[in-house]
Amino acid sequence: MIAMPIKPARHCHRWTRLALLIAALSAVQSAHAQTDDTTPFYVGASLGVAHVSNVYRQSNAANDDTVTSAGVLGGIDTKLGRQHLTVDGSLQSNRYSTISELNNRSYTLRSALNWQTVGNLSGVLSAKSDRSLADFNIGSGVDPILKKNIEREDEYQALVRLGVLTRYTLESSWTHRRRDFTASEYDRFDFEQNTGSLGIYATPGGNVRLGLVGRRTKGKNPHYPIGLALDPQTAQVVVVSVPNDYTRDDFDFTTKWSTGGRSTLNTRISRSKSKNSLDDRLRDFSGTTGAIGWNWQPTAKLQLNLQYARDTGQESVVQTADLNRVYTTYQLGGTYAVTGKVSLSAKASRNRATRTSTAGAAVADALDDFKTYNLSMRWAFTRGLSLGCQYDRASRNSSIAQYVYTASSYGCTGQAIFF
Numbered sequence: 118m119i120a121m122p123i124k125p126a127r128h129c130h131r132w133t134r135l136a137l138l139i140a141a142l143s144a145v146q147s148a149h150a151q152t153d154d155t156t157p158f159y160v161g162a163s164l165g166v167a168h169v170s171n172v173y174r175q176s177n178a179a180n181d182d183t184v185t186s187a188g189v190l191g192g193i194d195t196k197l198g199r200q201h202l203t204v205d206g207s208l209q210s211n212r213y214s215t216i217s218e219l220n221n222r223s224y225t226l227r228s229a230l231n232w233q234t235v236g237n238l239s240g241v242l243s244a245k246s247d248r249s250l251a252d253f254n255i256g257s258g259v260d261p262i263l264k265k266n267i268e269r270e271d272e273y274q275a276l277v278r279l280g281v282l283t284r285y286t287l288e289s290s291w292t293h294r295r296r297d298f299t300a301s302e303y304d305r306f307d308f309e310q311n312t313g314s315l316g317i318y319a320t321p322g323g324n325v326r327l328g329l330v331g332r333r334t335k336g337k338n339p340h341y342p343i344g345l346a347l348d349p350q351t352a353q354v355v356v357v358s359v360p361n362d363y364t365r366d367d368f369d370f371t372t373k374w375s376t377g378g379r380s381t382l383n384t385r386i387s388r389s390k391s392k393n394s395l396d397d398r399l400r401d402f403s404g405t406t407g408a409i410g411w412n413w414q415p416t417a418k419l420q421l422n423l424q425y426a427r428d429t430g431q432e433s434v435v436q437t438a439d440l441n442r443v444y445t446t447y448q449l450g451g452t453y454a455v456t457g458k459v460s461l462s463a464k465a466s467r468n469r470a471t472r473t474s475t476a477g478a479a480v481a482d483a484l485d486d487f488k489t490y491n492l493s494m495r496w497a498f499t500r501g502l503s504l505g506c507q508y509d510r511a512s513r514n515s516s517i518a519q520y521v522y523t524a525s526s527y528g529c530t531g532q533a534i535f536f
Contacts (some may be wrong), residue, residue: 156536157195161501163188163207167528172216173263174254176521183214186530201231211250219265223249233281240277246270251298256485256513256520258342259302266300286318304358310336316369328371337362341395361399365391367406379414391429402429402443418454445469458498464491486514501534 165186172180188209195202206226213219226246233239251268254261273293280286295309316330341361348355369387376382386407393399408426415421426446450464470485493507506529515521 158191158193159534159536160191161189161532161534163190163209163530163532165528165530167526169524169526171522171524172213172219172253173261174252174522174524175261176519180216182216184211184528185214186211190532190534199233202229204228219250221250221265221267223247237280237283238277239281240275242276243274245272251300251303254513254520254522255303255306256515256517257306259305261519262300262302264300266298266303268296268298268303270294270296284320286320287316288318289313289315304340304356305338305342307340308336308338310334310363324375324377326373328369328373330367330369330371332365332367332369334365334367335362336364341399343395343398359395362394363391363399365389381412383410383412384408389429419451420453421451422449424448443471445471458496460495462491462493462495465489484514484516485520488512501536502532503534504529504531506530 163186167184167186168181169184170181171178172182186209188207190205190207192205193202194204204227207224209223211221211223224247226244228245229241229243231239231241246269248267248269251266253263253266271294274290276288276290278286278288290313292312292314293310294312297307298304312332312334314330314332316328318326318328320326338361340358342356342358344357345354346357347353367387367389369385372382372384374382374384384407386405389402389404389406391402393401406426406428408424408428410425411423413421424446425448427443429443446466446468448464448466450462452460452462454460466489468485468487470487488511490510491507493505495503495505497503506527508525508527510523510525512523513521
């Protein structure tokens with residue numbers, strides 16, 4: 118499918134802020150994988166406790182806390198003739214033992230309809246929505262905040278494919294994405310964008326797939342700050358914001374190569390060009406971006422994956438409003454099945470962002486180097502009962518002192534699924 122070929126991993130500080138949310142999402146995915154035609158739906162509940170260090174992500178303050186998360190989850194996985202419908206969702210109530218003003222409700226919702234006709238025409242209609250507590254120290258010119266800030270992200274996609282088991286395949290897609298925050302300090306990171314793409318794929322050999330894809334993105338940051346002013350009514354200094362409209366054009370060359378055995382290599386190299394309406398304040402981008410992804414299963418129990426990507430903030434799904442940065446991401450992960458019921462996972466990632474000042478845009482040189490580490494274990498007692506525990510650690514080095522911090526979290530989540 119076309120939708121956004123191989124991108125860097127999300128630069129998500131929530132990995133260490135609320136490990137329970139990740140465990141809850143894993144619960145939804147594992148439950149979804151267990152449904153079948155005889156039990157096309159499931160419902161369940163989860164309960165977890167995590168200890169989070171440096172909740173506010175500050176460079177010189179201790180603000181640890183313990184978070185209890187209780188949730189419900191459910192899903193549908195059923196076939197309607199030639200069509201395949203899946204729906205998965207979870208709702209969590211997160212309670213802090215000390216910093217009670219951060220108590221919040223979060224949710225995750227995923228749905229997809231895979232459809233096909235009698236001929237070679239098929240496609241996917243999908244939607245997803247997330248609501249969670251946002252990072253308190255996001256950087257990018259915004260001072261760290263010490264209050265509850267809810268982030269919401271929505272995405273809708275439609276994909277049409279002509280040709281399935283054929284030598285050539287034509288695909289076209291449309292994707293709508295939007296994000297907003299409840300805290301006014303984060304207004305600059307709100308965005309809404311639409312992306313259209315058209316691509317052709319060829320399979321010259323049984324283990325090689327080549328693709329040429331054109332993408333066009335049009336979006337808007339509705340509240341991009343440009344300066345300060347004195348409000349005559351309140352006599353207070355306020356931030357002056359104006360909309361920034363941006364466009365981006367990409368031409369992608371993609372490959373998928375099954376290198377033999379249980380190894381797959383995916384690559385993307387793109388010629389990318391972006392332009393902002395606030396060109397006197399935001400630097401336009403023109404250059405080469407790309408990504409490499411490698412998945413390897415050397416044994417029946419061990420799986421390894423490696424990813425590398427270089428892209429701008431608009432397409433890296435890192436901080437879409439930060440248009441002046443180029444992100445380079447490395448990620449290494451692995452999973453080992455100790456037994457049929459116990460599995461271990463590990464992941465390490467590094468996200469390095471650079472921003473260079475130019476004569477045509479009023480931006481300053483900046484550097485961010487963000488690293489995360491994760492260790493987790495899952496024990497499935499039965500088909501419907503499981504326990505997951507994990508440890509996360511994150512650190513960020515920056516050319517701006519207030520953005521530097523180290524944080525960690527550890528906790529466990531149990532879940533019960535009923536089919």
